[in-house]
Amino acid sequence: MSKLFNVSAVEAFEKLPLKLRNFFTRYPPAPFRQYASEQTLTNAPDANPFIPNRHPVTGKVQEPVYSLRRQSDLYKLAYKFGIADLMPTMRNNKKFYAEKFEGKPLLKGVLSPKGHKWERTYDERKKKIADAVAKADEIIVEAKGSKYKKRIERKELERKTWF
Amino acid sequence: MANDITRMLERLPKHFRDLLISRIDQSQIPALRTNGKVVLEEQRYTRPEQWKVLEGDRVMFAKGPNKGKFGKVLGLHPSSNTIYTDIAETKPLVIPKQLWQDGQNGYLIDFPKTVSPDDVKVVATLVKEDGTEYDIVAEEVIFKGKYFDEDYKKMMPIRRVKYHEHIIIPWPRPDPAEDCAFSTPPEVAEERTHSENSILKFEQPADFTIESLRDPVMKRPYKWDKQVLKKGDITKLTAPGMPYSETQKAMFEERKQIRESQITEMSAEVMEFIGSRVAEHLNNVTDPNFKHYVEKVSGQYRERKLARREQEKQFRDLQIKEAEKRNRRAKRANAS
Numbered sequence: 001m002s003k004l005f006n007v008s009a010v011e012a013f014e015k016l017p018l019k020l021r022n023f024f025t026r027y028p029p030a031p032f033r034q035y036a037s038e039q040t041l042t043n044a045p046d047a048n049p050f051i052p053n054r055h056p057v058t059g060k061v062q063e064p065v066y067s068l069r070r071q072s073d074l075y076k077l078a079y080k081f082g083i084a085d086l087m088p089t090m091r092n093n094k095k096f097y098a099e100k101f102e103g104k105p106l107l108k109g110v111l112s113p114k115g116h117k118w119e120r121t122y123d124e125r126k127k128k129i130a131d132a133v134a135k136a137d138e139i140i141v142e143a144k145g146s147k148y149k150k151r152i153e154r155k156e157l158e159r160k161t162w163f
Numbered sequence: 164m165a166n167d168i169t170r171m172l173e174r175l176p177k178h179f180r181d182l183l184i185s186r187i188d189q190s191q192i193p194a195l196r197t198n199g200k201v202v203l204e205e206q207r208y209t210r211p212e213q214w215k216v217l218e219g220d221r222v223m224f225a226k227g228p229n230k231g232k233f234g235k236v237l238g239l240h241p242s243s244n245t246i247y248t249d250i251a252e253t254k255p256l257v258i259p260k261q262l263w264q265d266g267q268n269g270y271l272i273d274f275p276k277t278v279s280p281d282d283v284k285v286v287a288t289l290v291k292e293d294g295t296e297y298d299i300v301a302e303e304v305i306f307k308g309k310y311f312d313e314d315y316k317k318m319m320p321i322r323r324v325k326y327h328e329h330i331i332i333p334w335p336r337p338d339p340a341e342d343c344a345f346s347t348p349p350e351v352a353e354e355r356t357h358s359e360n361s362i363l364k365f366e367q368p369a370d371f372t373i374e375s376l377r378d379p380v381m382k383r384p385y386k387w388d389k390q391v392l393k394k395g396d397i398t399k400l401t402a403p404g405m406p407y408s409e410t411q412k413a414m415f416e417e418r419k420q421i422r423e424s425q426i427t428e429m430s431a432e433v434m435e436f437i438g439s440r441v442a443e444h445l446n447n448v449t450d451p452n453f454k455h456y457v458e459k460v461s462g463q464y465r466e467r468k469l470a471r472r473e474q475e476k477q478f479r480d481l482q483i484k485e486a487e488k489r490n491r492r493a494k495r496a497n498a499s
Contacts, residue, residue, distance in 0.1 A: 001449035005457075009438030012445055016437075018462040024437055025429040032433055057413070080456075082444025083437060 020077050029086035037089045050090045064091070072096070173203050194258050200243040207241050211334070212306045212320050214239060215280050216246060219335030222283035223300045228252060233286060236335075245277035252276045287324070287332040290493040301325070301332060314339075328479070329486030333494075 007015065016024075027033070027049055035048040042053040042062055049065035066074065075096055078084045084096075095103065114120075132139075141149045172180050188196045208214050216222055220236045234250040253273035260270070285301045306320035307328060314336050324330040342348075359366075377385060389396070407415070448454060458464060 003446060004448050004451060004454045005442075005445040007442050007445055009435050009442050011438075012442035013434050013438030014463055015445065015457055015461040016441060017460040018465055021429075021462055024433070026426055028426070028429070028433045029437065031436070032430075077460075080453075081441050083440050086437065086440070 016081060017077060020074065020081070023074055024086070027088065029083075035088035037093070048088050050088050052091070169204055173205070192257075192259060194256055194262065197243075200245075202242060202244050206244070208239075208244050209241075210320075211322075214246075215304055215322075216283065216285055217335055218337065221286040221288075221298075222248065223286055224248075224250070224278070224282065225284050226282040227278070234283075236283075240277050243277060245279050246283070247275060248278055248283070251278065285322075285332055287330065289330065290489070290496070294496070299324070299330070301330075304332065329483040331486065331490055333490075 005012075013021075027035075034046050036044065036046045036051070037048065039051055039061075040047050040053055041056045043056055044053070047053050050071050052061050052064050054061050064071070071090060075084060075087055075090070078087055079097065137152060141152070172183065175183065184197065184201065188198070211217060216236050218236055218238050222234055222236060224230050224232050224234060229250050229252075232250055234248045237247040237249055239246055253275050255271050256274040257270050258267070258272055285304060287299050287301060288296050289299060290296055301324045303325040304322050305325045305328070307323055308321040309318045310321060311317070312319040312334065315334070319334055322332045322334065324332065375385075387400075392400070445457065448457075
């Protein structure tokens with residue numbers, strides 16, 4: 001497939017939606033400004049606009065500058081233009097798309113499914129049967145006595161082979 | 164009495180209301196039956212915006228046997244949200260002798276049927292630049308703006324042709340109301356008989372005292388006659404500090420600081436940094452749909468769109484202004 005764009009950095013920046021441009025104007029990305037990943041004071045230099053911060057005077061927790069919906073909008077827009085990693089971190093390290101599922105622990109049921117009872121006891125039962133078949137002669141001899149034991153021994157002697 | 168009945172009917176559930184109305188109709192003589200065309204009090208049209216046409220308007224019939232003909236609105240029938248027109252179907256109706264009109268000499272008359280205002284379209288007369296008049300029929304009308312009408316003695320909405328808002332269809336002139344013996348002439352009604360000298364001094368006599376304006380025999384206790392006031396009550400009864408409290412002032416100051424500290428312009432190196440990342444991403448794009456998307460959401464596209472919209476708005480405003488000027492000129496020519 002042929003490449004559809006051949007743009008310089010300035011031209012590419014012009015292609016960004018205004019919503020995203022305004023965001024990055026107000027909150028420059030990581031190498032130019034750092035953002036806390038935890039709650040800070042609202043007037044801290046590294047206050048994260050995506051996290052509810054605490055007011056220094058009143059001590060009350062304020063809503064994040066960008067609501068969860070707007071955060072999500074901005075992130076998804078940035079993702080489409082390949083600059084999602086330049087956004088400040090979200091609360092509780094929230095992720096979207098593939099990243100969201102990569103970090104998730106697998107569920108117990110997925111790792112070791114319980115299964116039906118016949119599935120759970122299958123190996124055990126098969127072993128029990130195999131053991132019983134192997135010991136079958138001894139058990140019968142015990143029940144029927146020495147006469148049966150002699151018959152088995154005789155049959156063993158009389159067994160015909162090709163050689 | 165009739166009002167009481169309609170109010171009672173409106174409170175009933177619909178199925179029961181319809182049943183009652185039909186029973187009432189059955190007990191009436193044919194001339195007084197509503198024939199199920201009665202509209203509830205709250206759904207009746209009261210404003211010109213709802214009627215769309217008023218008495219005296221020229222209309223074209225858009226439905227029914229008179230479709231395509233031109234007529235005139237003779238009156239409104241609010242109890243069924245319909246209008247009387249000069250061209251109308253009639254139905255034979257038997258009228259009891261007590262209700263005979265002047266000049267009636269038989270029981271059977273042809274009673275005109277009413278038409279819904281939705282089934283007619285307003286006809287307007289426009290004037291060309293050279294003075295010749297021509298008629299147009301408005302497919303739909305909308306209402307934008309208001310003016311005081313001297314003849315209706317109230318604020319009337321401005322009726323315009325939809326999608327051609329510069330064409331204004333004036334309301335018909337109502338018949339002038341005649342004064343009766345009990346009417347008060349406007350000079351008397353507008354005469355000022357009392358004027359306050361000061362808002363600080365009351366004009367009551369010095370010995371005039373009154374404890375409360377409330378009815379002394381009222382049974383319900385007055386809510387501020389409380390023995391114990393709560394915190395909320397005290398807040399309500401205390402006048403606020405003028406003009407702003409210290410806390411509010413601090414808040415304004417803080418907001419001002421936040422506003423000032425916000426970055427409003429992006430530096431060139433940040434732009435270069437972000438742009439290079441975006442360029443790296445976009446230059447690998449092979450999906451034509453994604454390219455279309457990028458063109459549509461890009462800031463440039465939006466700026467262009469807003470500029471175009473602004474230009475269109477200016478052009479439309481200009482057209483409306485010109486049309487208003489033209490209508491004024493035509494009205495002046497008609498008056499003279």
